[in-house]
Structures are given as C-alpha cells and as structure tokens.
Amino acid sequence: MCVAATKRRQVFSGWLMCSAVLLLSACSEPAPDVEIDGNVEQGRALLTSAGCGSCHEIPGVTGAQGRVGPPLDQLVRRGYLAGILPNTPDNLVRWIADPQAIAPGSAMPDTGVTRTEAIDMAAYLYTLD
Amino acid sequence: MRLLKHKLALTIALGLVLISGGGAFVYLGVYNVSALEQHTLPVYRLLQYAMRRAVAVRNDAVVPPLDELDWQGRGLRLYEAHCEQCHGNPGVAPASFSLGMVPAPTAIQAIGRDRSPGDIYWVIKHGIKMTGMPAWDYRFGEADIWQVVAYIHHMPTLTVDDYRQLRERAHASTPLPLAHDTTTALPEDRAEQILLGRVALQQYNCISCHKIPGVTAGSNHVGPPLGGITTRAFIAGVLPYSEANLVRWIRFPQDVDPATTMPNLGVTQVHAQAMVAYLQSIDKNGD
Numbered sequence: 515m516c517v518a519a520t521k522r523r524q525v526f527s528g529w530l531m532c533s534a535v536l537l538l539s540a541c542s543e544p545a546p547d548v549e550i551d552g553n554v555e556q557g558r559a560l561l562t563s564a565g566c567g568s569c570h571e572i573p574g575v576t577g578a579q580g581r582v583g584p585p586l587d588q589l590v591r592r593g594y595l596a597g598i599l600p601n602t603p604d605n606l607v608r609w610i611a612d613p614q615a616i617a618p619g620s621a622m623p624d625t626g627v628t629r630t631e632a633i634d635m636a637a638y639l640y641t642l643d
Numbered sequence: 644m645r646l647l648k649h650k651l652a653l654t655i656a657l658g659l660v661l662i663s664g665g666g667a668f669v670y671l672g673v674y675n676v677s678a679l680e681q682h683t684l685p686v687y688r689l690l691q692y693a694m695r696r697a698v699a700v701r702n703d704a705v706v707p708p709l710d711e712l713d714w715q716g717r718g719l720r721l722y723e724a725h726c727e728q729c730h731g732n733p734g735v736a737p738a739s740f741s742l743g744m745v746p747a748p749t750a751i752q753a754i755g756r757d758r759s760p761g762d763i764y765w766v767i768k769h770g771i772k773m774t775g776m777p778a779w780d781y782r783f784g785e786a787d788i789w790q791v792v793a794y795i796h797h798m799p800t801l802t803v804d805d806y807r808q809l810r811e812r813a814h815a816s817t818p819l820p821l822a823h824d825t826t827t828a829l830p831e832d833r834a835e836q837i838l839l840g841r842v843a844l845q846q847y848n849c850i851s852c853h854k855i856p857g858v859t860a861g862s863n864h865v866g867p868p869l870g871g872i873t874t875r876a877f878i879a880g881v882l883p884y885s886e887a888n889l890v891r892w893i894r895f896p897q898d899v900d901p902a903t904t905m906p907n908l909g910v911t912q913v914h915a916q917a918m919v920a921y922l923q924s925i926d927k928n929g930d
Binding site: 569571581582583584585587588591592593594596597598617619620621622 | 852854864865866867868871872874875876877879880881900902903904905
C-alpha cells in the first residue's frame, strides 16, 4: 500500500513537471546562439577596469550602475548596436574598440582597449541573456 | 464519504487531463496557423460569433445623422485612401497584398448592408485583434471616422457606374492630401496622458523593436529597452536627455542621426508627448 502510494506520487509529480514545462515553454524564448572566441572572465574584469560601468548598467559587473548609455542586459538579444550596426560578434568588437570611428559624436568615448580586450569584453557581454 | 472522495478524485483527474491535454495541444502545435489551410467550420463560426458579441457589448456610440455628413466627398476619399486596399469598392479589387488573409477583409458592400453604423464605427475605431484590421483611433479624429461610416453605410446601393461617377466628382471636389482631423489634444489629466502614451507606444509599433515595461508584446530587442530611458543621460547616444529632446527623437530620429535604423513613424506631437509621459511614469515606479 505504501509502496504504491509513493509510486503514484512520483508519477504525479513527474507529470506535473512535464505539463508545467509544456505550458511554460510558451513563456521564454531562448537567446540566440553566438560564437565568439574570447575569455569571458577576462572580459568581465576588463569591463570593470575600463570604466564601462560609469555609463552602463551591466549585470555581474560590480558597481556598473551608470545611466548615461543604455543597459547592457540581454545584449545578445539586441538587433542593432547603437542603433546603427547589426549585432554580430565582429560588429560588437568593432564598436567597443573604436566607437568614434563608427558614430562620430556619439557620447561613447574611445576607451583605448585593444582588439583582443574588446573580444573578451564582447564574449562576456554575450553571456547576458 | 468514500463516494465523495471518489468524485473529488475524478474531478481532479479530469482537470489534470484537461490541463495536460491543453499543454500538449499547444506544445505540439496541433492547430495549424497556416493561412493556406482553412478553419474548420465550427471554429470559424465560433470565432465570428465571439467577435460580433465582443463588439456588440461594447458598442455604445451615439450615431450622428449620417445623411448630413459629406459621405460622397470626404467620406469617399478617406475610404479610398485608407480602406479600399483591403475592402475594395464596387468594381475595384483590393490590393494584392490583402488577398488570401485569414480572416479575409469583408467586402465593403456586405459590411454596409449587414452591420449597424454603430458597429462599423466601433470596429474602425478599435480595430480587431488577431485580424488585419487596425485601430484607427490614433490616426483619425471622431469626425473623420464618422465620415467613413457614412460612406460605408450609403455605398451598398451604388452600382459600378454610380460609384465611378461619384468617384470622379469626389476627385474633382475633394483633392488629396486630406487634413486628418486629429483633434486629440494632450489631456490635462496626467493619468490620461500616461494611458494615451502607453497605447500610442503599441499603436505606432514601438513594441515591435523595443522592450517596454508594462506594454504587452513590448519584449522585442531590435533596439534598446525603453525602461529607464528617461533617467539616462543620453538619448540614442547623441542627444542629451530632456523631455523636448526625447519628443524630437521619437518624431524625427533620422533628422537627429541619419545613420540610425530607427525609422520615422509619423508620430504626432501630442502622441510623442504622451509617450514620454508614460515612459516617465514607469521610471518613477520601476527603479
């Protein structure tokens, strides 16, 4: 009797989870897959040291609460960078490395990061979904 | 007691079956959304009936004397410019893009004959979800909507020849471009401004590119999220934030930054101000 009750409970909770998943699968769309060969941890450190947080809210970067530019949360889902560049790894690296070349007069300054550093930073940013 | 327990168990089991059945129905995509495959007749009838009932219970407009409106001039011209592409005219086909839509835009003569002016007014003003019928409330004032209603109400008796003659006369007497009677002024009440702005953000399709807190379907990521935008120092990275600048950006983004992908959506001054009011309201509450 007790064994049967346990089995029923297991089946029931299993079924409940499946149904919940079925219904909830309508709720969140997965973020797009992005391929970028950078060091995510290094990128996070660079986002701190380059002062990005003084202008941007960046999840996971301590003190990144800036409200000069847009928040970088869910950046991987964004269609365009700075409203101009299609959001691809190459373009994000270009933008981080040399924003003034792409949008002269933009409030985003040249931060002096190298291309390699920009790749790492982009790699971290693409984990924010 | 045993019987009650059994009934309870049965009810719960039935409920669970329905929920999981529903979940499976959705997840497995059982109902085909292809416009090539017609609805089953019961589903079609149910949808039509539900739609008409939803309109009927909300329709409370006072119909003005339609004979006194300029349906042969302004009404005809407005209809021709904005409605004919989907609903046609006597002897005039709808535009090719509207063919094959599900549900199909009803031929205008059937609408004029079968629906009451009050219903027609409601549908023009509010549009209908899940169809191609947009809401015109944010694009036309009341007076112009009634002009179109008057045209639709009178046109079922026109032959093709009648219509062609009327059209010629209307073209001669009522030239384009027509000044839309958007008598909407920014409401004085702040809460009304905020509501106007929230609906405007949806009506101008801002939601198709931006994630906007509090606006359903405002969860797209083509552009940056709009939550917090009135607390940020710069708009689009180039304009220092101010209410006037945000209105300017909303209305004329390509003038501010020719390289931006944000298009000019023809947002009116009043609607842009209302949008700013809404965005300010969510920033006050949210963060």
